[in-house]
Amino acid sequence: MRNRLKVLRAERDWTQAQLATALDVSRQTINAIEKGKFDPSLPLAFKAARLFELAIEEIFQDEA
Amino acid sequence: MNKHTTDDKDWQTTTAKNTVHLFGWTLSWVLTIALTAFGPKYLWDFNTALSIVAVLLNIGVGIGMILANRKHLKGLDEMMQQIQLNAMALSLGVGLVFGISYEQLEDIKLIAFEPEISHLIMLMTFAYMTGIILGHRKYK
Numbered sequence: 001m002r003n004r005l006k007v008l009r010a011e012r013d014w015t016q017a018q019l020a021t022a023l024d025v026s027r028q029t030i031n032a033i034e035k036g037k038f039d040p041s042l043p044l045a046f047k048a049a050r051l052f053e054l055a056i057e058e059i060f061q062d063e064a
Numbered sequence: 065m066n067k068h069t070t071d072d073k074d075w076q077t078t079t080a081k082n083t084v085h086l087f088g089w090t091l092s093w094v095l096t097i098a099l100t101a102f103g104p105k106y107l108w109d110f111n112t113a114l115s116i117v118a119v120l121l122n123i124g125v126g127i128g129m130i131l132a133n134r135k136h137l138k139g140l141d142e143m144m145q146q147i148q149l150n151a152m153a154l155s156l157g158v159g160l161v162f163g164i165s166y167e168q169l170e171d172i173k174l175i176a177f178e179p180e181i182s183h184l185i186m187l188m189t190f191a192y193m194t195g196i197i198l199g200h201r202k203y204k
Contacts, residue, residue, distance in 0.1 A: 024075050025141035032203040038143050 002061045006034040008052050022051055082136040089129040096122040143203055151195025158191035159184060 009019050016034070020027040023044065032038035040048070040060075049056045099107075100118045108114040137148055163184045169175045 021075075026144060028200075028203065029141050029143040032143055037203050038146075041142050044142060 001039045002036060002063055003033060004059050005030070005048065008054075008059065009034075023047055079136075079139050082132070082139045086129070086132045086136045089125065089132040093122070093125045093129045096125045147196060147199030147203070150199050151192050154195040155188045155192035159188040162187055 005019070009016070014022075016030045017027045020030045023030070024047075025044065029038065033040055045056050045060055048059055052059060096118070100115075100122045103118050104110045104115050137145060140148065166179050166184065170177070170179055
């Protein structure tokens with residue numbers, strides 16, 4: 001699954017640690033999601049969508 | 065982001081607190097094992113009542129450790145939980161497969177000594193640690 005987390009974070013000038021804080025996860029988890037190594041759960045994806053005020057599909061896209 | 069910073073600090077603090085609690089319970093459990101193992105011989109000359117108390121204390125602290133571990137796992141974020149799950153699955157699988165094979169070695173006379181449970185625990189610990197390291201490497 002591809003995602004725009006890194007771009008959205010950069011647009012807001014947030015660090016991985018700050019985003020991790022906002023989403024209640026570890027910085028390592030944010031790093032893994034940004035690199036596409038870990039797919040977040042639906043609740044976490046919704047949380048990110050709420051934080052960025054975007055639809056989930058505007059942040060996460062299926063690679064298929 | 066300020067509100068979230070406070071929340072995250074709380075989350076990190078809670079995780080750190082859960083880890084310290086788990087360490088405390090684990091250390092206590094190990095100490096009660098030592099008490100049960102050496103107490104009868106060196107402290108109370110195999111007094112049955114005291115030995116029963118030591119065993120019950122060991123089991124009670126062990127249950128506390130299990131609950132502390134559960135709380136610790138529930139407090140982790142989803143990726144860390146995934147890493148833990150994979151590591152525990154590896155440890156359980158290795159323990160089951162190699163444990164039974166190891167036990168059979170004596171039955172079919174391939175080894176002359178009696179298999180020790182401590183060897184199995186060491187193997188499972190090694191498998192668990194390997195799983196944790198591999199998990200962190202996978203998501204790095």
